[in-house]
Amino acid sequence: MKIKVRLFATLREHRGKEVLVDVEESATPLDVLLVLQIASGDVAILLINGRDGALDAPLVPGDVLSVFPPVGGG
Amino acid sequence: MFGYQGKILRIDLSAGKSKVEQLDEKLAREYVGGRGLATKYFFDEVPATVDALSPENKLIMATGPLSGTPTPTGGRYMVVTKSPLTDTIASSNSGGYWGAELKFAGYDMIIVEGKSDKPVYVAIEDDRVEIKDAAHLWGKVVSEATDILEKESPEKSRILAIGPAGEKLSRIASVMNDKSRAAGRSGVGAVMGSKNLKAIVVRGHKTVPIADEAALKETVKESTKKIRENGVTGEGLPTYGTAVLVNIINENGVFPTNNFQLSQFSLAENISGESLAEKYLVRKDPCYRCPIGCGRYTKTDKVEGGGPEYETIWAFGGDCGVSDLEAVIEANFWCNEMGLDTISAGATIAMAMELYQKGFIKDEDLDGVPLEFGNAEAIVAWTKRMGLREGLGDMMAEGSYRLGDQYGMSALSMSVKKQEMPAYDPRAIQGQGLQYATSNRGGCHVRGYLISPEILGLPEKLDRFALDGKATWTKIFQDLTAFIDSSGLCLFTSFAMGADDYATMVEAATGMKWDAAEVLKAGNRIWNLERLFNLAAGVDPSQDTLPPRLLNDPIAEGPSAGHVTRLAEMLPEYYDLRGWSPEGIPTAATLRELGIEG
Numbered sequence: 001m002k003i004k005v006r007l008f009a010t011l012r013e014h015r016g017k018e019v020l021v022d023v024e025e026s027a028t029p030l031d032v033l034l035v036l037q038i039a040s041g042d043v044a045i046l047l048i049n050g051r052d053g054a055l056d057a058p059l060v061p062g063d064v065l066s067v068f069p070p071v072g073g074g
Numbered sequence: 075m076f077g078y079q080g081k082i083l084r085i086d087l088s089a090g091k092s093k094v095e096q097l098d099e100k101l102a103r104e105y106v107g108g109r110g111l112a113t114k115y116f117f118d119e120v121p122a123t124v125d126a127l128s129p130e131n132k133l134i135m136a137t138g139p140l141s142g143t144p145t146p147t148g149g150r151y152m153v154v155t156k157s158p159l160t161d162t163i164a165s166s167n168s169g170g171y172w173g174a175e176l177k178f179a180g181y182d183m184i185i186v187e188g189k190s191d192k193p194v195y196v197a198i199e200d201d202r203v204e205i206k207d208a209a210h211l212w213g214k215v216v217s218e219a220t221d222i223l224e225k226e227s228p229e230k231s232r233i234l235a236i237g238p239a240g241e242k243l244s245r246i247a248s249v250m251n252d253k254s255r256a257a258g259r260s261g262v263g264a265v266m267g268s269k270n271l272k273a274i275v276v277r278g279h280k281t282v283p284i285a286d287e288a289a290l291k292e293t294v295k296e297s298t299k300k301i302r303e304n305g306v307t308g309e310g311l312p313t314y315g316t317a318v319l320v321n322i323i324n325e326n327g328v329f330p331t332n333n334f335q336l337s338q339f340s341l342a343e344n345i346s347g348e349s350l351a352e353k354y355l356v357r358k359d360p361c362y363r364c365p366i367g368c369g370r371y372t373k374t375d376k377v378e379g380g381g382p383e384y385e386t387i388w389a390f391g392g393d394c395g396v397s398d399l400e401a402v403i404e405a406n407f408w409c410n411e412m413g414l415d416t417i418s419a420g421a422t423i424a425m426a427m428e429l430y431q432k433g434f435i436k437d438e439d440l441d442g443v444p445l446e447f448g449n450a451e452a453i454v455a456w457t458k459r460m461g462l463r464e465g466l467g468d469m470m471a472e473g474s475y476r477l478g479d480q481y482g483m484s485a486l487s488m489s490v491k492k493q494e495m496p497a498y499d500p501r502a503i504q505g506q507g508l509q510y511a512t513s514n515r516g517g518c519h520v521r522g523y524l525i526s527p528e529i530l531g532l533p534e535k536l537d538r539f540a541l542d543g544k545a546t547w548t549k550i551f552q553d554l555t556a557f558i559d560s561s562g563l564c565l566f567t568s569f570a571m572g573a574d575d576y577a578t579m580v581e582a583a584t585g586m587k588w589d590a591a592e593v594l595k596a597g598n599r600i601w602n603l604e605r606l607f608n609l610a611a612g613v614d615p616s617q618d619t620l621p622p623r624l625l626n627d628p629i630a631e632g633p634s635a636g637h638v639t640r641l642a643e644m645l646p647e648y649y650d651l652r653g654w655s656p657e658g659i660p661t662a663a664t665l666r667e668l669g670i671e672g
Contacts, residue, residue, distance in 0.1 A: 008321050009314055009348065017343070044305060044531060050327045050633020052535065066325040070305020072530045072569055073316030073368065073384050074523050 001025055001061040003032055008068045011038060029065055030055045044070040076285035077139030077584035078102055082115075083181045083203060085196060087269050088129060088188030092196075092203045097182050103586050104669060106560035107138035109165045110600035112154035112183055116163070117603055119185075122610035126158035126261075127243055127268040129189035135176065135234070135274070136184075138562025139584050142177030142282045144290070146298050147564035149174040149362025157260035158268075159245040159418070159473055160491045160516040162608045166248070166262045167520070167559055169361035169369075170255030175232040178278030186269060195235075195273040199228050200280065208272040213238060215411035216250045217379075223275050231277040237413025239461045240267035244471035246418035246460075246494075250410060254380025255361070258415040260493060260515050261473075285585030293578045297571055301365050304570035306532065311368040311566065312358065316384035317347030319497075324392070326529060326538075327632035328499040331392045332447045333424040334488045334623055337499045338632040341397035345387050349399055366566055374400045382406035382416070385519070388497030389420020390457075394427060395447035405453040412461025418473055421494035423456050425474035425487055426466070434481040439466045488624075491516030491617050501624050502634030503528050505536065505544035508644045511618050512548065514604040520565055522551035532569055541640060545647040553597030560600060599668040602652075602660050606670070615658030618645065 002020045021035050029046055033039075033055075045068040046053045053065070078097055085092040105111040112134040124130045134154040141148055151173030157164035176184070179198050186196075193208040211219045216237040223233050232252060240247035240263030247263030248256040257263075284290050301307045310318055323329045324342040331339040343349065350372065359380055360367035371380055382390075382403055390396060390405040409416045423445070429435045430445040437444070441464075443455040459467030469477050475492040478484035488495050493516030500507030505524035513521040527547060528538040536547065554573055558565050561580055573590035581588040609615075619625070620639055628636050649656060653664030665671075 006325070008325075009310065009318055012348065017348075045322060045529075047325055047633075050325055052537070066321075068322055069310065071310030071314065071318045071322060072306035072526065072532065073311060073319045074519055074525060074566075 003059055003063055003065060005032060005036065005065045005067060008066070009071050010069050011042070011067055023059070026058045028056050028058060029053060032059070032065060033067070038067065042069055044068055075099055075102070076283050077143070077580070078107065078182050079177060079180050079280070079282065081181050083184045083198070084187065085184060085203070085205070086187045087190040087194065087205070087271060090190070090205050092205070104596070105600060106557060106580070106596055107182065108136050108150070108560040108562055109152045109154065109167070110556060110560035110596065112136035112152060113163055113165060113600060113603055113607070115185065116154055117607050120156065122607050123612065124156055126156045126161065126265060129269070131156050131265055133186040133262070133265050133269065134183055137173050137177045137182055138560055139580055141562030142174040143284065143583055144294050144363065145563060145579055145583070146294065146301055147361065147364045147366065147567055148562055149364070150562050150564055151176065152559060153249050153257040153262045155262055155265045156611065157262070157515065158264050159261040160493050160613070161611050162491055162515050162613050163604050164260035164262050164515055165559065166257035166259045168249070168251055168255050168257040169564060170252035171362045172232040172234050172251035172255070172276060173562070174362045175276045175278050177282055178280050179276050180278060180280045184274070186271060189268065190270040193270050193272050195223070195271065195275065197227060197275045199277045211272045212241060216413055217253050217411060219273060220253050223273055227275045228277045231275050233273060233275050235273035236263045236266045237411055237461065239412040239414045239471065240264055242463050242471065243267050244414065244460065244463070245476070246415045246422065246471065246473045248413050248415045250413050254410045256410070256415070259417065259518065263413045284583055286582045289582035290579070293582050297567070297575055297579065298365050300570045300575070301567060306530070306569040307366045307566060311366050314347040314351055315368045315370045317350050317370070317382070317387050319384040320346040320387060321348065322529065323498060327629070327634035328502050329388065329392050330488070330497065330499045332395045333393060333428040333486070334499060335428070336631065337502070337629045337634055339392040342392065344397040345391040345399045345402060347384070354399065354403060361564070364564065368566065372403055374403050376400070377404050377407040379407050379410060381410065385496045386416035386420065389417050389424070390453045393420055393424040394453050396450050396453055398450035401450035401454055405457045408454065408457045408461065412457070414457065414461055417496050418494045419457055419460060420453070421488060422460070422470050422474040422477060423453055425477060426456070426470055428486055429478065429481060429483060434483060435466070441465050485622050488621055489517050490620060491613060493517045498525055499629065499634065500620065500639045501629050502637040503538045504541055504640060504644065505547050507620060507624070507639030507641060508544055508548045508648060509552070511620050511641055511645070512648060514601065514608060520555065522548055522555055523565070524548060524551060526569065539637060541643055545644050545651050548648060549651050550594065552601055553594045556597035556600040557593045560596070595668070599670060602665065602668055602670055605660055609659065618658060
């Protein structure tokens with residue numbers, strides 16, 4: 001299945017803003033990050049369809065991941 | 075005294091005189107400095123029912139014990155007065171270099187009293203204090219007034235000034251320093267304008283006495299290391315500034331759009347921190363002794379200068395439905411020049427846009443610049459008109475609540491206690507909702523930044539939709555923030571540091587004993603004193619609430635759809651944790667425990 005991944009801040013370097021990643025059915029965000037060569041330790045915020053997501057949550061077709069490094073402000 | 079200069083400069087503008095007083099050491103231990111200590115002096119000297127724009131109101135510029143020391147970010151100061159916007163205590167924080175310079179001149183705080191009969195500015199060089207004619211500065215925008223003052227002042231002077239908005243008593247006017255740094259919120263610039271005070275120029279040559287130099291050096295080293303190694307303060311903020319939040323908040327579906335009618339902006343990427351860095355960033359623009367350096371210096375074909383910050387981009391961008399980042403940068407520029415608070419200014423334009431959308435504001439009121447959501451030209455033109463009080467801009471300069479009141483529609487003002495809320499929809503961030511409702515200066519994110527645990531996961535990730543524990547988190551964040559605002563450090567250090575770090579630093583500087591528990595207790599004491607002032611000013615607990623839209627109308631679309639702020643379920647627990655009665659009044663036992671005399 002194809003999972004749309006939206007990347008932000010420094011994670012865009014060499015990867016772009018938005019990528020489609022082909023993974024097996026029931027793959028998890030961890031599998032997606034592996035394909036994108038993003039270490040899970042570099043991920044501070046992971047959203048699945050705009051909600052806080054777990055790295056080991058099984059994904060379903062159509063899911064959108066948003067991935068952020070440590071960032072903040074205010 | 076150590077950490078403190080031990081001196082207050084009191085300026086009576088009615089009499090045209092100034093004098094130096096000793097700082098009360100006992101009060102300094104209890105209320106720390108900055109926000110806390112200035113509030114204590116203000117509380118003791120000014121009746122809470124004072125008209126904020128009358129000569130009887132006072133205006134305090136206050137540093138903390140760490141301002142002007144080598145501690146990381148130790149250059150902050152606070153402007154404390156009664157707010158003409160909210161009628162609550164106002165305490166607006168600013169960075170840059172002015173605060174540290176005031177300390178170098180030998181003063182912990184300045185208390186400005188009375189009213190000059192003509193425009194003046196105050197010139198301070200160490201022990202020499204002069205009240206000078208400002209006829210040639212009146213009416214000038216902030217950068218122009220600053221340039222003129224730089225020429226007629228000692229070299230390396232630091233300049234604090236108001237713009238036309240403050241002169242014209244706009245209730246959303248800021249006090250500016252170092253051209254683009256703002257004590258932005260609650261209309262403190264109007265209080266300065268009401269006193270006919272255009273600027274305060276400071277140059278100092280003294281050092282801040284330190285109790286334990288070796289201990290301070292050690293804690294500076296350790297805290298700087300923590301700041302540099304933290305992902306947010308060491309990498310995110312230095313690289314992108316605060317604007318990096320645009321995409322995070324928008325992806326979560328809590329980026330208020332079109333005056334909070336929507337909670338996600340389809341064009342957010344155009345105004346994101348990433349876009350700002352790619353297209354308009356010239357360089358970082360850090361404050362005094364700051365290892366973070368979140369400040370931005372940006373340039374477009376039309377303007378260049380400091381900012382814009384995340385909140386500003388949201389206010390003029392998403393909240394007005396505008397995706398043109400150049401126009402947002404230009405609106406920010408004009409806020410700095412006019413001396414307007416960017417959050418309130420942008421949110422007031424958004425409110426006017428909704429009033430236009432709903433037919434309350436008519437085409438004939440617009441002088442050719444339609445207040446339509448998404449109109450980039452409007453955010454620039456109406457910011458200038460607000461600053462100069464031209465046309466409908468005259469009414470808008472009063473802020474969104476009073477603007478709405480003219481049409482019987484103040485309920486559409488996205489404000490708390492008449493102050494506009496910033497850039498996070500609290501319907502799906504429950505703790506932030508409680509914080510907005512209970513903030514002692516009205517709608518504000520920096521009285522307790524619950525976004526940190528609820529969205530960013532710092533220091534730990536909380537479920538933003540849940541209510542459990544949110545009252546406790548809100549109280550702790552509010553208390554810790556009150557201490558940080560009083561210390562002279564920047565709130566952003568708290569992404570990397572905790573209460574014990576602040577205790578260590580203030581103890582090394584002052585020689586007074588501090589620990590984490592005492593830090594939070596001092597914050598609690600400051601919070602309760604602010605509360606007592608507000609109650610005495612007539613801002614009763616019924617105002618601990620949110621606009622009806624946020625309590626009654628669920629978010630319609632996006633990942634946060636279906637939620638409202640469940641304030642009524644959190645507020646009783648919060649009052650109880652604070653040691654307040656069920657009606658929201660601090661009990662005698664609580665005040666006694668905190669050492670606040672009734």
